[in-house]
Amino acid sequence: MKTERWIQKIMQACLTADTYTFRRRVLAELRNVLDFEVACFTTVDPRTLLSTGAVTDERIEKLHPRLFENEYEGADCNRYSELAHSSVKVAALSVATGGNLAQSVRGREILLPAGLGDELRAALVHQGECWGFLTLYRSAEQARFTQTEIALVSTLVPNFARTLREATTRMEADAAAVNTPEAGIAVISADFTLLSANDAARWWLAVLRRQEDIGQQYLPRPVRAVCSKVRGRSRIQKSSGQAKVCIPISQGGFLSIRASELTSPSTVQYAVVLERARPDEIVPLLAASYNLTSREKQLLGCILSGGSTKEIAAALSISTYTVQDHLKSIFSKTGVGSRRELIRLLITRYSLLDIM
Structure with a gap:
């Protein structure tokens, strides 16, 4: 009964629209039933699994x-x-290593030297889409996570994931978001130090630091994440390409961050572009947030392109009746009653018109 009451209490934290407040409250409540030294609770872009901002410890x-x-x-x-992408969403490092944390590179080279011990990771997946990761760390002196504790966290994962997903649908762009700088360009060193930036980039970096509540000495985690992804590709695949992430901003709207590798015979640097996200970046994220199916996502794209029912049916090789059935499902999930209301929702709440 005590555990049931605690679960009800922690579910109350799911009612807030602010994901940072939600995550801080969850970690505070978790400490009442689980021993852990430090933690990290990050949201991610479900398409790239790159961090969109974290609540963590120094x-x-x-x-x-x-x-x-x-x-x-x-x-x-x-x-x-x-x-x-696994059927097991919650896992302890001690279980994976058979009790010998040094069998893991992370355990041997990162956690143990820092005085940390066991690590519990949870992928927050809802309806096939991952919206964040929760990680709890115990000190080297604390006991390992038990199967009972792993099971407890597993029961909470679906609720946490759903809350993070639904929070994206509640984002609303305001005047400040609409009037943000067009684009920012920053150059980052190989050790992720800011080397240079234009005014727009510094403005965006300040927004992200305030959102994550971190100091000037740190690059925002999403910036580090895209640069790390590019570096990993370069070292493993010998071809870096580009890494990007789309981030809901607390003041409203969405931010796109893209990183590319800059190389010379002697150095490696990263070019990072920060700008308001384009419709083709925002719409897939919103579609996932509203839990649209693959076919419904296709229909949404056709609707935003101005396609009629007959044109959509022809483009997708389905009947007009099937189009109507899919539209009814989309209307139900987004809380609107017509195609016109759907377009109004996307344009007014998320300011797509301003960037189309």
Whole structure:
């Protein structure tokens, strides 16, 4: 009964629209029933699994560069990307290593030297889409996570994931978001130090630092995440390409961050572009947030392109009756009653018109 009451209490934290407040409240409540030294609770872009901002501790903040490197540049136990696509969403490092944390590169080279011990990771997946990762760390002196504790966290994962998903649909762009700088360009060093930036980039970085509540000495975690992803690709695949993430901004609207590698014979740097997200970046995220099916996502794209029912049916090789059935489902999920209301919702709430 005590556990049931606690679960009800922690579910109350799911009622807030602010994901940062929600995550802080969850971690505070978790401490009432689980022993852990430090934690990290990050949201992610479900399409790329890159961080869109984290609530964490100073000790983990200092370890983030190594943790990013561990995630993107080699094989190890319980990688976030693997948990997100696995049938097992919650896993302890002690279980994966048979009780010997040093069998894990992360345990041996990052956690143990920092005085940390067991690690519990949870991929927050709802209806096939991952919206965040919760990680709890115990000190080297604390006991390992038990199967009972792992099961407890597993029962909470669906609710946490659904809350993060639904929070995206509640985002609303305001005048400040609409009037933000067009684009920012920053150059980042190989050790993720800001080397140079235009005024727009510095403005965006300040927004992200306030959102994550971190100091000027740190690059925002999403910026580090895209740079780490590019570096990992370069080292493993010998071809870096580009990494990007779309982030809901607390003041309203969405931010796109893209990173590319800059190379010379002697140095490696990263070019980072920060700008208001384009409709083709925002719409897939909103479609996932509203839990649209693959076919419904296709229809949404056709609707925004101005296609009629007959044109949509022809484009997707389905009947007009099937189009109508899909539209009814989309209307139900988004809380509107017509195609006109759907377009109004997307244009007014998320300011798509201003960037189309």
